[in-house]
Amino acid sequence: MKAIQQTLRNFVTENFLFGQGGDSFSNQDSFLESGIIDSTGVLELVTFLESEYKVSIADDELVPDNLDSIDRLLAFIERKLGDAQKCA
Amino acid sequence: MCGIAGFVGFDGRRPDAAMLRQMIRAIAHRGPDAAETFHDDHVGLAHARLSIIDHSGGGQPMSNENGSLWVTFNGEIFNFVELRTELTGLGHKFVSQSDTEVILHAYREWGESCVRHFNGQWAFAVWDARERTLFLSRDRLGVRPLFYTWVNGQFVFASEVKSLLVHPNVRREIDPLALEQLFTLWTTVPPRTIFRDIFELPPAHNLTVHEGQAVTQRYWHLDYVPDDPPLSDEDYADQLLELLVDATRLRLRADVPVGAYLSGGLDSSLTTALIRKFTDAPLRTFSVTFDDTEFDESRFQQDVVSRLNTDHQSIRCTSDDIGRVFPDVVRHAEKPMLRTAPAPLFLLSQLVREQGYKVVVTGEGADEMLGGYDIFKDAKVRRFWGRQLDSKFRPLLLNKLYPYLPNLQAQSPAYRQAFFNVRPQDLGSPFFSHLPRWELTSKLKQFFTPELKAEIGDYNVYEELLAKLPFEYSRWPAFCQAQYLETTLLLPGYILASQGDRVAMAHSVEGRFPFLDYRVAEFAARLPTRLKMHGLNEKHLLKKVARDFVPESVLNRSKQPYRAPDAKSFVKAESPRESLDYVTDLLSIDRIVDTGLFSAGAVEWLVKKLRGGQITGIKDNMALVGILSTQLLVDQFIDPQPQSSPVGQRITERVST
Structure with missing residues (x-):
C-alpha cells in the first residue's frame, strides 16, 4: 500500500507540479480544489492508472469520488486490483 | 503605414541627430519605402514610410505652411476626405492629398480634441513649436502601437520598443509585475509593458509633454447601455449592415490595391463579401491552412472563395514552420506569448507582401463587439447554473461548451461539472466571466523562481484591474462587462498587437478592421444583449445580417477560435532527439538558470513530459510557449549590448534652427 x-x-x-512543491499537498487534498488537475489532467491520470496497474476504468468510474485525492486514488486502485484478483 | 520615433529634450542640449537616425532604422520594416527625420533645438522626429495614400505628397515628418507644427504619423485617418472638405470650409488651405496633412490642420483648428473627429487607426506625435508642446495620440481601440520612456529628462517615443532600446541610456530589464500580469491575463496592462520603465500609451488616450511634464488623458470610451426601449431586430440589422458597408468602404481608401484575409469564419467572410458586393475594388484573398485537421479551416475558406469568386492564395502552415519562425515572431511582438497563433499570421503577411500587397482588410473585432467569444457563452451558462446550483438540468448546458476541445469532451458529467464549478463567492465578482481563464493561466506561475515570486511580492493584478474599471462598469449588464474586459485587455494587448500589427508590419503589411470602426463599436454597445448572444447562439444579429452574403456552411458552422499547434512546434514526441537548436539552448538548465525567471527543475520536467508524448493539455502548452517566448525575449532584447545600427536605407534629414 505504501508503495502504491x-x-x-x-x-x-x-506530472502536474513539475517537481515543485511535492510536500505541499496532503493525501487528503482535493486535486480539483487545489487546482492541481485540469480536464486534460484527468485523462492523463486515467491513462497512467490503466498502464501502470493494468486495470480498465469504466466511464461511470470517472468521478471525483474515485480520483480526486491521493487517498481516494489509493482506495480506488486497491479496489480495482482486488476485483481483478477475484476475477482471475 | 509606417513607423514613428522621436524625442523631446529639456536639458538644453541639441537633439542627437545620429541617434534619431538609428532609432528609425531599428523599425525600418514598418516603412521600407523612405525614411526622414526632422529636428530643431528641442525636438527630434523620425518617420519610416510605407506609401499607401498620396505617394508624392505625403512625406513625413510633415510641417504646416509656416513650420510651427510638425507631425510624424503611423496609421490612417479614413475620413480624411470629409475632414479636408470640412477644414477647407473653415478656411484651411491644403497642399497635398494626404491624410497626414489633415492631422496638422485638424490640430490647428480643434487642438487636442481633434482626435474626436478622426475615424481611423493611428499613433502620431505633433510638435507644436510655438507652445513647445509634444502631443501624442493613439486610436480608440489600440490598432497602432506607441511606446515611450524617459531618459535623463528626455521624453523618447517610438512605434516599437526596439527603437527605444537604441538609446544607450534606456535600461533593458524585464518588469516582474508585467510577468505576473501576462501569466494571468495573457497580456500586460497598459501603460505597463514587459520592459521595466518602458510604457505603452493606452488605446483611446492622448499624451501631452510640456516643460518636462507628461499628462495622459483618455479621450473616448465605450458605455454599454442597451437601448431602452429597443428598436426592432430588423431596424438593428439594417443599421448594422449600413455601418459595416460604410466602414468597409472607408477602409478601401488607398492608392494601392487592398487584399483581404479569409479565416473561414463568419467575420472575415462577411467583410470580404461586403468588399465584393458593395465596391468595385479588385479582390484578392489570402488564408492560412494547416496540415493538422484540429486547426484547419480550409474547407470553409474554399466555400467563400467559390461563392465570391475571388482570386485566392493560401499558405500551408506546419508545426515545423511555426518552430522555425517563432524567434522572429517574438522579436517583432516584443512580448511573451502563451500561444503560437501569431506565427502563422507572420507567414501569411509574408505571402501577402510577396504578392505585392501592402493592405489587407480583416475581421478582427467582431467577436468582441458583437458577442462571438466562447468566454461569453461560458460565463452565461455558469451564471445561469449559479442561480440554482442544486439544479440537475442546468449543468447539462455545459455539454454545449467548447465542442472543439477533445480533452474536455471526453470528461464524465461529474468531472465536467467539477471543472465548471461555480463558487458562490465568484457570482459577485466583477471578473466572473474571466476568472476561470485567469485562474487556469495563473497556474503557470508555478514555474516562477522563488526570487521572481519575491520580487512580485503581494502585488495583486485583480486589484489593479479593479482600480482601473470605469465608474459605469457596475451598471452594465454582466454580458457587457465581459465584453469590456475582452475589448480593453486581450484585443489591444494580444489580438491587435502580437497577433495583429506586429506580425503584419514585420512584412510591411497594414491590417484594416471594419468591425473596429468606432461607430460600429458604439452601435454594438447600445444593442440589447440578446442580439449578441441569443440563448447560446453567438453573434445573433451579425448572423442575421450575414445571411444574404456568406455561404450557408460558414453561417451554420460551430464557432472555432483561431488556433495553431503549440508545444509540438518545439518539442516533438515522435522524434524526441530532434529539436530546434535555439529551443534546446534556451530551455537548457544553464540558460534557464541564467535568466533566473523560471525554475530549471520544473522546466526540465515539463520538457520531459512533452517529449514523453503523453496527453498534453492547454496548461502544458501555454507553459512551454510562455517560457520559451520569455527566454527568447530576454535573449534578444535584454542580454545584448547596444549595437551600432545596421546599414539601412538612406535617410533624408531636415533641420530647423
Whole structure:
C-alpha cells in the first residue's frame, strides 16, 4: 500500500507540479480544489492508472469520488486490483 | 503605414541627430519605402514610410505652411476626405492629398480634441513649436502601437520598443509585475509593458509633454447601455449592415490595391463579401491552412472563395514552420506569448507582401463587439447554473461548451461539472466571466523562481484591474462587462498587437478592421444583449445580417477560435532527439538558470513530459510557449549590448534652427 501511495504521489508531483512543491499537498487534498488537475489532467491520470496497474476504468468510474485525492486514488486502485484478483 | 520615433529634450542640449537616425532604422520594416527625420533645438522626429495614400505628397515628418507644427504619423485617418472638405470650409488651405496633412490642420483648428473627429487607426506625435508642446495620440481601440520612456529628462517615443532600446541610456530589464500580469491575463496592462520603465500609451488616450511634464488623458470610451426601449431586430440589422458597408468602404481608401484575409469564419467572410458586393475594388484573398485537421479551416475558406469568386492564395502552415519562425515572431511582438497563433499570421503577411500587397482588410473585432467569444457563452451558462446550483438540468448546458476541445469532451458529467464549478463567492465578482481563464493561466506561475515570486511580492493584478474599471462598469449588464474586459485587455494587448500589427508590419503589411470602426463599436454597445448572444447562439444579429452574403456552411458552422499547434512546434514526441537548436539552448538548465525567471527543475520536467508524448493539455502548452517566448525575449532584447545600427536605407534629414 505504501508503495502504491508513493507511486501515485510521484506521478502527481512530477506530472502536474513539475517537481515543485511535492510536500505541499496532503493525501487528503482535493486535486480539483487545489487546482492541481485540469480536464486534460484527468485523462492523463486515467491513462497512467490503466498502464501502470493494468486495470480498465469504466466511464461511470470517472468521478471525483474515485480520483480526486491521493487517498481516494489509493482506495480506488486497491479496489480495482482486488476485483481483478477475484476475477482471475 | 509606417513607423514613428522621436524625442523631446529639456536639458538644453541639441537633439542627437545620429541617434534619431538609428532609432528609425531599428523599425525600418514598418516603412521600407523612405525614411526622414526632422529636428530643431528641442525636438527630434523620425518617420519610416510605407506609401499607401498620396505617394508624392505625403512625406513625413510633415510641417504646416509656416513650420510651427510638425507631425510624424503611423496609421490612417479614413475620413480624411470629409475632414479636408470640412477644414477647407473653415478656411484651411491644403497642399497635398494626404491624410497626414489633415492631422496638422485638424490640430490647428480643434487642438487636442481633434482626435474626436478622426475615424481611423493611428499613433502620431505633433510638435507644436510655438507652445513647445509634444502631443501624442493613439486610436480608440489600440490598432497602432506607441511606446515611450524617459531618459535623463528626455521624453523618447517610438512605434516599437526596439527603437527605444537604441538609446544607450534606456535600461533593458524585464518588469516582474508585467510577468505576473501576462501569466494571468495573457497580456500586460497598459501603460505597463514587459520592459521595466518602458510604457505603452493606452488605446483611446492622448499624451501631452510640456516643460518636462507628461499628462495622459483618455479621450473616448465605450458605455454599454442597451437601448431602452429597443428598436426592432430588423431596424438593428439594417443599421448594422449600413455601418459595416460604410466602414468597409472607408477602409478601401488607398492608392494601392487592398487584399483581404479569409479565416473561414463568419467575420472575415462577411467583410470580404461586403468588399465584393458593395465596391468595385479588385479582390484578392489570402488564408492560412494547416496540415493538422484540429486547426484547419480550409474547407470553409474554399466555400467563400467559390461563392465570391475571388482570386485566392493560401499558405500551408506546419508545426515545423511555426518552430522555425517563432524567434522572429517574438522579436517583432516584443512580448511573451502563451500561444503560437501569431506565427502563422507572420507567414501569411509574408505571402501577402510577396504578392505585392501592402493592405489587407480583416475581421478582427467582431467577436468582441458583437458577442462571438466562447468566454461569453461560458460565463452565461455558469451564471445561469449559479442561480440554482442544486439544479440537475442546468449543468447539462455545459455539454454545449467548447465542442472543439477533445480533452474536455471526453470528461464524465461529474468531472465536467467539477471543472465548471461555480463558487458562490465568484457570482459577485466583477471578473466572473474571466476568472476561470485567469485562474487556469495563473497556474503557470508555478514555474516562477522563488526570487521572481519575491520580487512580485503581494502585488495583486485583480486589484489593479479593479482600480482601473470605469465608474459605469457596475451598471452594465454582466454580458457587457465581459465584453469590456475582452475589448480593453486581450484585443489591444494580444489580438491587435502580437497577433495583429506586429506580425503584419514585420512584412510591411497594414491590417484594416471594419468591425473596429468606432461607430460600429458604439452601435454594438447600445444593442440589447440578446442580439449578441441569443440563448447560446453567438453573434445573433451579425448572423442575421450575414445571411444574404456568406455561404450557408460558414453561417451554420460551430464557432472555432483561431488556433495553431503549440508545444509540438518545439518539442516533438515522435522524434524526441530532434529539436530546434535555439529551443534546446534556451530551455537548457544553464540558460534557464541564467535568466533566473523560471525554475530549471520544473522546466526540465515539463520538457520531459512533452517529449514523453503523453496527453498534453492547454496548461502544458501555454507553459512551454510562455517560457520559451520569455527566454527568447530576454535573449534578444535584454542580454545584448547596444549595437551600432545596421546599414539601412538612406535617410533624408531636415533641420530647423
